[in-house]
Amino acid sequence: MMKEVYQTSLRKFTSDEQxxxxxxxxxxxxxxxxxxxxxxxxxxxxxTHELQPLKDQFSHWDTVVMAIxxxxxxxxxxxxxxxxxxxxxxxxxxxxxxxxTDLATLCKQMILATKSHEAGHPxxxxxxxxxxxxxxxxxxxxKNYTAQIxxxxxxxxxxxxxxxxxxxxxxxxxxxxxxxxxxxYNQYExxxxxxxxxxxxxxENKQSRI
Numbered sequence: 001m002m003k004e005v006y007q008t009s010l011r012k013f014t015s016d017e018q019x020x021x022x023x024x025x026x027x028x029x030x031x032x033x034x035x036x037x038x039x040x041x042x043x044x045x046x047x048t049h050e051l052q053p054l055k056d057q058f059s060h061w062d063t064v065v066m067a068i069x070x071x072x073x074x075x076x077x078x079x080x081x082x083x084x085x086x087x088x089x090x091x092x093x094x095x096x097x098x099x100x101t102d103l104a105t106l107c108k109q110m111i112l113a114t115k116s117h118e119a120g121h122p123x124x125x126x127x128x129x130x131x132x133x134x135x136x137x138x139x140x141x142x143k144n145y146t147a148q149i150x151x152x153x154x155x156x157x158x159x160x161x162x163x164x165x166x167x168x169x170x171x172x173x174x175x176x177x178x179x180x181x182x183x184x185y186n187q188y189e190x191x192x193x194x195x196x197x198x199x200x201x202x203x204e205n206k207q208s209r210i
Contacts, residue, residue, distance in 0.1 A: 002044040009062040014097040038148035039072045050130040067110035087111040119180045129184035136188025142195040
């Protein structure tokens with residue numbers, strides 16, 4: 001899904017098929033790197049699936065497509081600047097096809113917003129909410145997601161991983177709203193809080209046995 005959507009958007013700004021192919025191959029290569037279990041092409045497809053029905057709510061859908069494609073292109077569990085590096089690379093690639101500067105800036109803002117997922121511009125809220133839609137998935141899907149995240153952070157032993165994961169879970173649970181847009185709030189807020197609380201309790205139980 002993402003490949004076709006991404007390349008269709010690119011063709012509005014360049015007719016160079018070799019460049020279009022090269023830009024997609026870079027995305028494919030990055031999201032298929034060894035060590036990625038959740039932040040993969042499947043994640044991009046899921047975001048596209050969540051946001052395509054809402055495309056009329058965005059002022060520039062192609063920019064949303066670019067933000068989806070590049071928001072996790074740089075992903076290193078040992079680093080805290082993945083969003084910044086991903087945003088910078090996105091702008092660089094968009095400049096190579098003479099993408100309008102103001103729209104490239106919007107793309108950058110969308111990507112950077114996935115770092116904190118705090119309330120912002122309505123369009124950016126939709127994008128960041130879609131990025132968190134997995135939190136409101138069915139219990140078995142959520143359980144698989146947590147297993148994938150654990151694999152991505154396998155370099156850390158349980159005694160280090162669990163406190164960090166609990167901090168993330170509590171961050172979301174302490175938010176007044178996890179989802180800033182009405183669409184995603186109505187669809188996922190309740191289930192997300194159930195999933196997060198369940199995972200938090202499971203981690204606490206595991207810690208008690210260490």
